[in-house]
Amino acid sequence: MTTQITKSAFLAQQIGENFLGDYRELVSHFNSSDIFEGVNSFLKLNYTNDELQAAPLTPGAYRQILALALITLINRDALKPIVADFTESGEEDLVKLRRVTGLDLDLIPIPAPAPPTAEQLLEAQVRQDFATLPSSKMREKRNNDKKYEATYQRIADTLGSSVTSLTRAGA
Numbered sequence: 001m002t003t004q005i006t007k008s009a010f011l012a013q014q015i016g017e018n019f020l021g022d023y024r025e026l027v028s029h030f031n032s033s034d035i036f037e038g039v040n041s042f043l044k045l046n047y048t049n050d051e052l053q054a055a056p057l058t059p060g061a062y063r064q065i066l067a068l069a070l071i072t073l074i075n076r077d078a079l080k081p082i083v084a085d086f087t088e089s090g091e092e093d094l095v096k097l098r099r100v101t102g103l104d105l106d107l108i109p110i111p112a113p114a115p116p117t118a119e120q121l122l123e124a125q126v127r128q129d130f131a132t133l134p135s136s137k138m139r140e141k142r143n144n145d146k147k148y149e150a151t152y153q154r155i156a157d158t159l160g161s162s163v164t165s166l167t168r169a170g171a
Helices: 007-022 033-046 048-057 061-075 090-101 118-132 135-144 148-158
Strands: none
Touching: 007 048, 007 061, 033 048, 033 061, 048 061, 061 090, 118 135, 118 148
């Protein structure tokens, strides 16, 4: 018996394989049969047959449906991970999936700020020294360190004056 596959079913299969390949690190943390059963159930509960047949023919629509299905299953703990913690690549795939769907964007971890560069640290030191050291100590540091002097010269206009103005009482 020969089974004829429709264009929509063929495209859905291709899109599904590409989708799983794009999120392979995330998907590898779950039992594959649980993913297929869960996504299949999600699709049956949330979409009509006509919608599912039309989606692969609309650019990006079927991928979006698959993304919504997968992130919903993960968020609702309908899929249990095989291991407790995701790998870094798995976490990156999860972040990518959240961004694609727009769901639970607040769960995306904020990357740690980059540590200050040597130039930024030196500039901070010059600013701190300018504010706290006597001018003789500042001059000594500038004379003994070329980078320190170059940084001082570069930011000198932004340091401000430490001289305060005096006003006459009652004037």
